[in-house]
Amino acid sequence: MKNIISLLLILSSINMVAQKEIFDIATYSIPQGWKKQTSESTLQFTKEDANKDSYCAITLFKSMPSTATVAENFDLTWKSVVKQMVSATAEPQLQPTETENGWETQTGFATFETEGSKSVVYLITSSDNVTMMSMLILTNSDVYQTEITNFIESIILKKSKSTAKKPIKNEVNINRPVSISKNDGFAFTTTNFDDGWNSIVQEDWIEVKKENIKVLLHYPNKTIDSYSSDLMAGLKYAWDMLVAPKYSSATNMEFKPLFSWQSIEFAEAEMVEKATGKTVYVVFFKKHFSSGSGRYIEFIFPDRFSFENEFGIYTNQALASSWDKMANMTNYNKFAVAATDLKGKWTSNFSGMTQYVNAYTGADAGANTHASNENFEFGNGNTYKWDLGVASGFVGNIKFQSVKSAGKFTVLNNWQVKFSDIEGKPKTYKTQFTCIKGARVLWVGETGFGKKD
Structure with missing residues (x-):
């Protein structure tokens, strides 16, 4: 033996x-x-x-x-x-x-x-x-x-001695403290998801943690996000700006961008954290969605194996679905809404234009435009005013429409708000906050609103 x-x-x-x-x-x-x-x-x-x-x-x-x-x-x-x-x-x-x-x-x-x-x-x-x-x-x-x-x-x-109930699947518990978060004046700065991940608001990113691993969801940055004419150069520039300053050294560094209609930026290295002195395995990632919604994400794990166990092994196929789990980490930028958070004016603007060309002659066939402005103004006593203005149609024949209402709102729970009158009838919307640097975006249904000072 x-x-x-x-x-x-x-x-x-x-x-x-x-x-x-x-x-x-x-x-x-x-x-x-x-x-x-x-x-x-x-x-x-x-x-x-x-x-x-x-x-x-x-x-x-x-x-x-x-x-x-x-x-x-x-x-x-x-x-x-x-x-x-x-x-x-x-x-x-x-x-x-x-x-x-x-x-x-x-x-x-x-x-x-x-x-x-x-x-x-x-x-x-x-x-x-x-x-x-x-x-x-x-x-x-x-x-x-x-x-x-x-x-x-x-x-x-033997039957578990613990009688503690676990959160219902797909629910989130916003009451348990997770770690020190940035106090940005809103009621909720942490979210604890039932799958074990915890989101925490920080100055320059959302920190998402589970056990001994964490993921940093970097906020949009106009300069860094727009530096993408050369995929490799853009990846290295973003690494230097967002990742490198937090570490004292790096070994086994590789940059592995993948070109596609929705390209992938991927970089990895073993790094020494300045804050802790620990050696960690870092992956820097971004998926360039055609909608422009891709964000830089920094994965910090004890080692390569623990990363691959959570997110899979690197693949050189840009269209592979294996990238979805990494890209979907941005969904953890999600925070509950309290009634006190709503006070003030929130606005959403959209504009777009479609240019038409005659398929046979190549001549200009006109342009169709659409623009809208929607506002919520929340006041004392749970009162609100709402208005929506829309301008759409072909240039030279644009039609204007508007609608507005007012009433009282009720926060049904941390993720739902009921309005007494929207276009003539009561409506309930899912609500949540997402964070950007120095501000929050209020989502009412599928529409994002920024607060107007």
């Missing part, structure tokens, strides 16, 4: 510090033909085949207090147990978390060599917000895969 005895001894010595809680296992089925060993802190099941020179060891650890999230519990256990045992450089490949009976489970694995033989280590950590329990699997062969799978499936963890 290649080095397995020494590895198990290391396991036992590492985990003698376990707390006095019992195992949180309701039932499990011992694999047939496996040897069972017990200690004050572990249950171990081993099997080896001398002829095939293969082995497998499964170790269950007694429950210990949960430190935080299942991902953080897993990371702590991996560093304190696995890295001491098999390799100082072993990094886990993570699988998606699973939830069952109130327990969240994180699984990761890595390969390593012992005495010239390649082996694999699996770590499974389950947390119920009160306690955590871990299972470690060591093997140098895939012949035990079925037995391992059956054993894992036989384990039933």
Whole structure:
């Protein structure tokens, strides 16, 4: 059994510090033909085949207090147990978390060599917000895969001790404090989404965090955003302006722009943060949507693997849907609306023109124009005034229309406002704020309004 005895001894010595809680296992089925060993802190099941020179060891650890999230519990256990045992450089490949009976489970694995033989280590950590329990699997062969799978499936963890309810799917909770945010005079400067991401208003970006990773949604910048006639030059210029000032050094830097009708800007490097002194893996990204809505996004992860586990591996296909998850991070620029935030005048302007040309002669066939101006003015006592003016038609025959109303509004919740009269009847709109540098955009339905001083 290649080095397995020494590895198990290391396991036992590492985990003698376990707390006095019992195992949180309701039932499990011992694999047939496996040897069972017990200690004050572990249950171990081993099997080896001398002829095939293969082995497998499964170790269950007694429950210990949960430190935080299942991902953080897993990371702590991996560093304190696995890295001491098999390799100082072993990094886990993570699988998606699973939830069952109130327990969240994180699984990761890595390969390593012992005495010239390649082996694999699996770590499974389950947390119920009160306690955590871990299972470690060591093997140098895939012949035990079925037995391992059956054993894992036989384990039933006791019902979670936590009674805390999780947010309803697709809802957001704006009450939990996340971290220090910029006080810009609005009621809500953080948003906690039910998928684990938290958005925080900052001076020059929206900081979106989850566990030990964060993403910076840089605000629009007229100078930087317009510097795009040369895609590579534009990417390097934006990197120098938005990314580089926060770091003291960079290694393994690569710029990988992709040309398409909706081009991709992608750059990566291992960087040392000035603020913390930590080495992080940074990806700088922008998708140039045809609508012009693309934004620069800075991804800051502990390492390349954790980034790829979250967003996938870099692809040189500009049209691949794999870019959507990265681009869609801009959707986390979303903040709730309070009645006190609305007071004042908010306005939205739009104009556009379509030029027509005769397909046969090439002669000018006229231009069709459209322009609109819409305003909300919110006053005391939840009163409002609303007006909309529209001018449209072919040049020389433009028609003008206008409509207005007034009444009272009601903030139904942090994301909906009801107006007593819009074009002759009550209407309820979804409402939210998005942030730009020094200001906010109020969205009423699908229309964005800027505040008029």
